[in-house]
Amino acid sequence: MCTAQNAMTAARAMVGSTASDDAPVVDDRELVDRVKQGDATAYDVLVRRHLARATMVARRLLGNVEDAEDLVQEAFIRALNRISTFDESRAFAPWFFRLLINTGINARKARSLRAAEPERGDFPSRAANPLELAERQELRDRFIAALSALPPRQRLVVSMFEVDGLSTAEIAEALGISRETVRWHHHQARQALRHALAAFR
Amino acid sequence: MNDERGVMSLSEPERDAHLARAIRAAEGPPPSVARLELLRARIAAAAAALLEARRERAWWEWMTRWARTEVALAVAATVLAAVIGGATTGGRGEISADTVVTMSNAGRQTTAGARLDSVVTRAFAVGASSEQVMNALVGPASGEWLLSAAVAR
Numbered sequence: 242m243c244t245a246q247n248a249m250t251a252a253r254a255m256v257g258s259t260a261s262d263d264a265p266v267v268d269d270r271e272l273v274d275r276v277k278q279g280d281a282t283a284y285d286v287l288v289r290r291h292l293a294r295a296t297m298v299a300r301r302l303l304g305n306v307e308d309a310e311d312l313v314q315e316a317f318i319r320a321l322n323r324i325s326t327f328d329e330s331r332a333f334a335p336w337f338f339r340l341l342i343n344t345g346i347n348a349r350k351a352r353s354l355r356a357a358e359p360e361r362g363d364f365p366s367r368a369a370n371p372l373e374l375a376e377r378q379e380l381r382d383r384f385i386a387a388l389s390a391l392p393p394r395q396r397l398v399v400s401m402f403e404v405d406g407l408s409t410a411e412i413a414e415a416l417g418i419s420r421e422t423v424r425w426h427h428h429q430a431r432q433a434l435r436h437a438l439a440a441f442r
Numbered sequence: 443m444n445d446e447r448g449v450m451s452l453s454e455p456e457r458d459a460h461l462a463r464a465i466r467a468a469e470g471p472p473p474s475v476a477r478l479e480l481l482r483a484r485i486a487a488a489a490a491a492l493l494e495a496r497r498e499r500a501w502w503e504w505m506t507r508w509a510r511t512e513v514a515l516a517v518a519a520t521v522l523a524a525v526i527g528g529a530t531t532g533g534r535g536e537i538s539a540d541t542v543v544t545m546s547n548a549g550r551q552t553t554a555g556a557r558l559d560s561v562v563t564r565a566f567a568v569g570a571s572s573e574q575v576m577n578a579l580v581g582p583a584s585g586e587w588l589l590s591a592a593v594a595r
Contacts, residue, residue: 279497281490288485296473296481306473310481317485321492385468400469402455403462409454427455434461 269333276324288317291334294405295341301400302345302393312348316341335414342416346393380438387437391430398423399430 267286275283295316299309320327320337327336388396394416401407401415402423409423416423473481 276493277496278500279493279495281486281493284489284493285482285486288482292478292482292485293472296478297469301469306477310484313481314485314488318488318492321489381468384464388465388468399461400465403457404465404469406457424455431455431458431461434464435458438461438464 270329273324273327273329273333276321284321287333291337295338297405298338298341298397298401299345301397302342303349304389308348312341312345315348316344319344332414335411338415339417342397349393384434384437387433391433394418395426395430395433398426399434402427 267283269287269290272283272287276287292313295313296309299312299316300306303309303312316337320340323340327333391399397416398412401412402409407415409420409427413420413423
């Protein structure tokens, strides 16, 4: 079923794009309908569309890149296996991310994960001299420790809200919890992280 | 949601750009396009057999949906061919008139299946070859018989 339209769609579905940051050429629901018939091109477009965000969410859950990639693969395959049960009147992304997060939380409990060694970027600071560099390192370590100490859901909630820019309603749907619970998790996480940053503000 | 004193509110919380930068830095850079492409290929390979199974299932479901219609059409076509064959073989003389049921005799039969059965049984009873029977039922391969029959009428 590799039609010209499908090929064009695949080409235009940027790696890492999400439903929120570009206007999809083909709606997720239409893609899901085609995946139900076994259309490999439609499945590929769905994977491309949600892959980058899924990888980031998985990394937050599991703490390292390799486990995160295994989780993302497992989640996409599970989604394919369960695609017949997907209610097409609802959006695909929250359904898929809920599957991913639940699988990830179970994986955390079930298997021993590789040691978490997050790749570290530049920490926000205007440090230049040795003293400031040392402070910057201390800040980074302190913040990473605080972030790692958060329960998985709190860490996800604060990252999805602050970094990914999702609303509390979207996060609630993805995690399968109420908006109030999302706000509570966000509040707790933000307090802990702000506390870690407070001395350096 | 809440302010610095921890008072919860029902409105959407304000976003904290400084906190966002700190989290982003702690999480490290997003995965590279090359790495994502490798992962995408892995997923596609793992999904190939499942998608193939879905395609086969979809085909069989389609076949099942249309099977009843196809069988009904096939039966109707066979009966129609038998009726036309019965009406035209008399004129062509390949099978004598008393070996097949004519249109008027066929009209007395209650079902098309019974007519078809009668044509075949009686044709074989008088020693007609299987080719003659087939010619009587669906017409010879040339197709000229149809024109001849039409002119004879």
